Amino acid sequence: MRTAKLPTVAIAAMFLILLLAGCGRERTTTTVHMVTDNGAVIIARENRASGVVAIQLYVRDGAFFETSDEAGVANLLHARMFRETESRGPGEIQRAIEGLGGHASSATRHDFVQYAVIVPSENFDEAVELLRDGLLNAVFDPVRVERDREKTLKYIDDISKRPVDRAYQLCLAELMGDHPYGRLVEGVPEVLSRLTAEDIERRYREKYVGSNVLVAITGDVNPVAAAEKLADVVSGLPTGVQAEPVSPPVTWPTESRVVVERIDVRRACQVVGFPGPGVADRDNVTMDVLLVILMEGRSSRLNTRLKEELGLVHSVSAGWYTQRHPSPLFVWMELLEENVAAAELATVEIMKELSEEPVSDDELAKAKMQLKVGNIRMVETAEGQAFHDGYWNTIGGEEFASEYLERLSLVTADEIQRAAELYLGSGVHLAAVVLPD
């Protein structure tokens, strides 16, 4: 470990570490971890495999940090960030980044808001200056806020007509109750309708502060110099107050329920949700293994049973997102209306089997291999590596991420059975079904 002195910003802490990426025949890449005086975190990683550099900014905002009266403000703010500044007109920053051969995108998640840029590495400096302007000098034109509001309301309406999205949303809302994970990150129409440009700007001043910001950089750059450049940018933010969650703890339902809705769709869709862990729970990696056993590949349990053996579904998949608070495990399926009840029953049976019998050595080894390879694949691109660093550090899972492969190797069949019993064994679930009208 060594401390570097930076000429333009005072750095509270800076670590230069060698990170062993992957496993087996590891490759070393230089990674810089830095905390600026105003509390912003910078993680810069060298990756010379391609001539590009990815820069991703993470802000502690999103539904998790919204009260029900604010539902949607973080997303509406995100829609205006990096769009217009005091010196650059609407869309000018994005056009300029594309003119550098790059690409810009952004997303609101429940746990954070992300802004991502990737450019050919020779244009890194120019991209950083564009990000500086967008982050520090944002303006919020009421006319454009109104336009974004209309687009958001239309989007909420549109996805309510898509069967998979609608079933997923119904399931989430019923399972999570008042918790913000039960809401769309886009917000609630009634709240969106009354938000003003002043509300958006107030949110910007409150949340876009040093203590809420993390920047992840990966690519064909000197990581120390890159970290210094980004530190100089985020040091222009006030220190502010770190955002704290305003959400209640997650309380899972104690009884199973079925919610049915008929809309104008061709095919039925069912989403079955079960309780799951959060990022701080020790069952994280175990849950990943369990999920792979359930859904990864054609030989997975769900695919083999529901599709191949019973012929109940056209397609089936499952997911569980590691988030700050405990999050549900979902199974979603497209199927004929007459198979809905049988598919729900078979899904619950599969979950119970996992809690009653240990998985075989072969199944366990296969799942671990798939997760290991998935972990390596994820960081093949610069944006994948930056996302990996930014995501885990933002939601408080940096330790989890750094120890992932080691912990994965230690997962046993007994642990999987115990985790399955804890979350799935009771059979309590929520089934949301969308049927053709």
Added chain:
Amino acid sequence: MPRKPASIFIMMIAAALLAAQPASGGNVGRHRLPNGVTVLTMPGEWNRIVAISVMVDAGSKHDPAKLPGLANLTNSMLLQGTTTRTAPELAELVDGAGLSMGVETTRDYATVYVTAIDSEFDLALEVIADVLQRPAFDGTRLLEAQRIARENIEKRLDDPFSAPLTRVAELIYDDHPYAHEPGGTVKGIERITAAHLVKFHTGRYVGGSTVISIVGNFPEKLALRRLTELLSGYPDRQATPADFPPVSMEEAETATVFKDVDESYIVMGFVAPAASDPDFVAFEVLDALIGLGSGSRLVAALGENGAGLSDYTGALCRCGQEVSTFVLYASTEDADGAIDVIESEIERLSTEPVPDEELRTARNRLVGRHVIYGQTNLVRAARLASYELAGLGFDFADSFLTAVNRVDKDDILRVASEWLRKPATVVVQPGETAPPRGRKRAGI
């Protein structure tokens, strides 16, 4: 939120046929197996992934006239079991080793690919050689594959962007096999039997028509030795050359399709230069100028800072070995107004020299897209194989990137005048009236 018009496979084709950023440290080797298979190797230790792409001159342009969809169905059945492994055994093996395997059929090629971590490279080679040479073409699996193929066709025809893309190809290509999508037609799919698959596979999956590219962390000499062993039974011959009718748009054409949509969708298609055509590079820069990214002319003219007629517009080029298809698209509530704007932008490209700064940023967008998209070993492998099979040479990327930066404003004027003349325009309108097909419209 309208869905993007370009399906993933279209993006893959375009990206695969265009320039690649050579991987750092990656020197490409070109080898020939005894049975005529060309093998391209790019070994390197920049990460632990190895990608193997097998590309065969067996795209949908080789579909028999009455069996559109045969090439795609044949290719998709490669993963449905072999004579040595049932489909579940194959799935178990692939999943257990963490392999990622897939197939893709374009109008020109059939591709089967696998990616693996380096420790599983030998198994990856063994599995891909097995599926390439010994597909079982099991009858029950074929029925399931036909059901999926029919569903995909229905989805495509239901989609407000994919449906007009399909119709544009019909208008442009007429009797040429590019007129149908690789997925085929429902009637064609229903006619296909296992015997058709066997015949197509036997005829086209042969050494002289196959290119294998391997990119990533692997031992090159061992790979070549293993491939020679594993493919020893692969036929040593060339597939029968096909003779395709010439493509020529005699007149501009329009068609209207009515669908249950909230707004109109416009797709305007043109015949464009193939990757081997001298005009190709300049045309790609023109593509970036008019339709790539938020700085493109279509976004400026139709978007909220222009006429305010469309918040979803752009261009895409489906690169082909015979010719390419260039498409301009927009969703809008005012189809006539948007078409007028698009036509005036085409006119402007043909008559007014492009300002230097606009040309520079268009070139940057084009080059940047290739560099960013080319980060994975799988894309690198797919690009190498497609260049080779198209006869462009595996080093096509380098010459392309150099040529992009030489394109000047006169080149843009020339290719715009030459190629953007007779569009096939399809408009999807809200409503349920039967579409008047093939209505003529004056050329631009």
